[in-house]
Amino acid sequence: MKNEPDSPSGDNKKVKKRRKGDYSRLKSRIFLRLLGIILGSCGAVMLLRLLARERLGNYIVSLFQRFFGIDYEAAMAMYNTVIRNNMTLIVVLTIIICAVILLRFQIKWFTGYFDELSDGLDTIIAGSDNITDMSPEMRFIEQKLTTLRQTIEKQKYETMLEEQSKSDLVMYLAHDLKTPLTSIIGYLSLLNEAPEMPVEQRAKYMRITLEKANRLEKLINEFFEITRYNLHGITLETRQVDLHYMLIQMADEIYPYLASSGKRATIRAAQDLTVVGDPDKLARVFNNILKNAIAYGEPNSEIEISAEAFPSRVELRFVNAGQIAQQKLDQIFDKFYRLDDARSSDTGGAGLGLAIAKEIVSLHGGEIKAECRDNVTTFTVNLPAP
Helix, strand or coil: CCCCCCCHHHHHHHHHHHHHHHHHHHHHHHHHHHHHHHHHHHHHHHHHHHHHHCHHHHHHHHHHHHHHCCCHHHHHHHHHHHCHHHHHHHHHHHHHHHHHHHHHHHHHHHHHHHHHHHHHHHHHHHCCCCCCCCCHHHHHHHHHHHHHHHHHHHHHHHHHHHHHHHHHHHHHHHHHHHHHHHHHHHHHHHHHHCCCCCHHHHHHHHHHHHHHHHHHHHHHHHHHHHHHHHHCCCCCCCEEEEHHHHHHHHHHHCHHHHHHCCCEEEEEECCCCEEEECHHHHHHHHHHHHHHHHHHCCCCCEEEEEEEECCCEEEEEEEEECCCCHHHHCCCCCCCCCCCCCCCCCCCCCCCHHHHHHHHHHHCCCEEEEEEECCEEEEEEEEECC
16 A cells, blocks of 8 residues: 655644754743742742841831831831731732843843844855854754755855856857858858859758758747746646647647658547646647657657546656666756757757746646656656646
């Protein structure tokens, strides 16, 4: 029997339990401090009462005598009236005063924890490597701050690499724009300067010019792809999608690319197979996977596209002949990653197609993966069942 994944409520219980363990030392310290305030206040009152019965009482009586100019009996009567008869009130007021004084010192001690936390955050903001050592009961916060700093550093490094990759791609693409543009200008100049050129030669130059223009269009589209991917997120407009019809239509649209490389696509999917999703975005996912198979698959091979419904998911598989190294498979869905590093390759894209495909599939609540065995590459897309 397979183990069921942890439920969200189970995860919440684990988090709460771990959090209680983190704060146990701090709560114990605070409890002991508060208990000390109460006991200290009560102890101070008991001491005052003890003194009041002996020396303090005599001192107050003599003070009344000197201050009011009365005899001992009158001073004692005043003492009994003012002090002894209101002893309960005096004890309560004394407890409150002692508690406030002690609590004031405890608050100053307690805010020291916030100072430690503030110092740790300042260290992270300043980009320092070392977080100031915190008190033992705040050690778990120190660990969390250290993890936060490491996470920020990792994200910062990944962002830097991504921006560097993007900058390199833009530079390479800008350089590549010159080649087809120069060819287009050159061949059009020849056609313009030689109006009597033989028909066969003119047709050849026109064909080459068209190929270079198509290449130029592709490079410009890659510029837009890079800009669009970074300027705004992807939003979905979902509805019921006829998956079988979409795959048939997509294979028809991509037929010229298949034919140019001697490849063919076969589709195996039930005619009533549907999913709930954004048809335009899903078509983009499948299109990007197919383009990858066409670009990097073996010539004159077959691309098998299959779709099958399961109780909780719909699984699509794109299978083609061709080997991809495991190291490249691990990075194939990274932004700006290209399987072919040769900049002169006409099949080389910006390295965004599969990264965008992964994001779209994730937004649909599905997953996408790639694997390669025995010179066969398989892309698998799992989408939630409708």
